[in-house]
Amino acid sequence: MNVDQIKANKKRKKRNRLIFRTVVLVILLAAVAYALVSNITKDKTKIDVGSQAPDFxxxxxxxxxxxxxxxxxxxxxxxxxxxxxxxxxxxxxxxxxxxxxxxxxxxxxxxxxxxxxxxxxxxxxxxxxxxxxxxxxxxxxxxxxxxxxxxxxxxxxxxxxxxxxxxxxxxxxxxxxxxxxxxxxxxxxx
Missing domain, CATH: 3.40.30.10 (Glutaredoxin)
Incomplete structure (x- = not known):
């Protein structure tokens, strides 16, 4: 293997790591966004039919x-x-x-x-x-x-x-x- 091939392999490995990290980051961001949207849009009702009504x-x-x-x-x-x-x-x-x-x-x-x-x-x-x-x-x-x-x-x-x-x-x-x-x-x- 010559020097140019070694440099090309290093570049390819760096690019693959960057792609992998980017994909992981996108997946994590999507999971956080989904959790936030789900939490905001979920039914806020804490009291159900049959529950004791909270005193106030x-x-x-x-x-x-x-x-x-x-x-x-x-x-x-x-x-x-x-x-x-x-x-x-x-x-x-x-x-x-x-x-x-x-x-x-x-x-x-x-x-x-x-x-x-x-x-x-x-x-x-x-x-x-x-x-x-x-x-x-x-x-x-x-x-x-x-x-x-x-x-x-x-x-x-x-x-x-x-x-x-x-x-x-x-x-x-x-x-x-x-x-x-x-x-x-x-x-x-x-």
Whole structure:
């Protein structure tokens, strides 16, 4: 073997190593990208039907401009419709009149509607409440703690909780009046 052949072999080995390393790097990058995309797009719901609903405590401003605390465990023995929404969400806005229409009747039957707002400011929420004349509790989840505890993805998202504190149904997206009433009947205390 002459010097030129030895140099050519070294070059070929270097090129093969570079190709091998590049292929390994591309495979690793693809695996990392796949893991990131899978993690971002996977269902965020941490709560399943049949799970015990996580307790929470949130505040809202009542009609007298006083802070009022809403705690899920205080509603034990009642059916609870727990709705996550925001004023900028058009489907959320569409279902609010249905919730208000059914609230007085189902409140008397032992069901509480709690609509957790994910808006940035209470001023926006209060204007919305006044605009639709809403009377059910609307606490403000300022730090999205409750939203994270329930694994809420898209809004509106609604959790129907039976009197024993178990999740009976989870609905992502807006509810029609008929669907809403059907779910409320499922969580009505006996």
């Amino acid at each position: 405590e949130l505040e809202q401003i009542n009609k007298n401009n006083e802070l009022e605390t809403i705690k899920l465990s205080d509603l034990e023995g009642k059916g609870v419709m727990l709705n996550f929404w925001a004023t900028y969400c058009k489907p959320c806005e569409a279902e609010m009149p249905y919730m208000q229409k059914l609230y007085p009747e189902y409140k008397d039957k032992g069901i509480e509607i709690v609509a957790v707002s994910l808006d940035a400011t209470e001023l926006v929420i209060n204007r919305f409440i006044d605009q639709y004349d809403l009377t059910f509790p609307i606490p403000h989840d300022t730090n999205e703690v409750v939203m994270d505890a329930y694994g809420v993805g898209p809004i509106p998202s609604t959790f129907f909780i039976n009197p024993q504190g178990e999740v009976e149904a989870i609905v992502e997206g807006a509810l029609s009046l008929e669907n809403l009433e059907g779910y409320l009947k499922q969580i009505q205390p006996e």
